[in-house]
Amino acid sequence: MMQKLPAFLFLPVLLAGCSSTPPVAATSPAPKQDQPAESRQVSAAAKPVIPALNDLADDRAKRSVYFSYDNFIVDEKYKQMLRAHASYLTHNPASHITLQGNADERGSSEYNLALGQKRAEAVRKSLTLHGVPDRQIEAVSFGKERPAATCHEEKCWQENRRTDIAYPSVH
Numbered sequence: 001m002m003q004k005l006p007a008f009l010f011l012p013v014l015l016a017g018c019s020s021t022p023p024v025a026a027t028s029p030a031p032k033q034d035q036p037a038e039s040r041q042v043s044a045a046a047k048p049v050i051p052a053l054n055d056l057a058d059d060r061a062k063r064s065v066y067f068s069y070d071n072f073i074v075d076e077k078y079k080q081m082l083r084a085h086a087s088y089l090t091h092n093p094a095s096h097i098t099l100q101g102n103a104d105e106r107g108s109s110e111y112n113l114a115l116g117q118k119r120a121e122a123v124r125k126s127l128t129l130h131g132v133p134d135r136q137i138e139a140v141s142f143g144k145e146r147p148a149a150t151c152h153e154e155k156c157w158q159e160n161r162r163t164d165i166a167y168p169s170v171h
Contacts, residue, residue: 144160147160
C-alpha cells in the first residue's frame with residue numbers, strides 16, 4: 001500500500017522542474033556578443049568614473065584661485081573648478097591638499113601674511129561646503145614671499161594675489 005506524503009515535500013522538485021532559464025539580474029541586461037565592447041561596459045550610473053587628477057581637460061588641472069586687490073572673496077568663476085577638486089578629494093579620502101595663500105608686494109609683511117591666510121581659508125571654506133573633510137586640507141600663508149611674477153606693475157600683482165592648491169604627492 002502506498003503511503004501519502006505531505007505536499008510540501010514535492011514543492012522544491014516541482015519548482016525546479018518549471019525553471020527553464022537561469023534568473024536574469026534586474027539591474028542590467030546581459031550584453032549581446034555582437035555589440036561593440038564600449039556598449040558592453042558597466043554604465044556610468046552603476047560605477048562612477050573619477051578622471052586622473054592631472055587630466056588637462058578637467059577643472060582639477062587648474063590649481064590657482066585669483067583675488068582682486070585687498071580681497072579674499074572667492075569669485076564665482078572658480079566655483080566649478082573648486083567643485084571638481086572637492087569631488088576628487090571626497091572620492092579619494094587618503095589625499096590631502098595644502099592651500100597656499102599669497103599676496104602681492106604692496107603692504108607690510110604682516111598684513112600680507114594675514115591676507116594670504118584669509119585667502120587660503122576662503123578656499124578651504126568653499127571646499128568644505130562641497131563635502132571635503134577639514135582633515136584633508138591644510139591652509140597656509142606665504143604672504144608676499146612667493147611671487148608668481150616679479151615685475152612691479154598691475155599685471156604681475158594680479159598673478160600674485162592667489163591661493164594655490166597643492167597636492168603634495170603630485171608634481
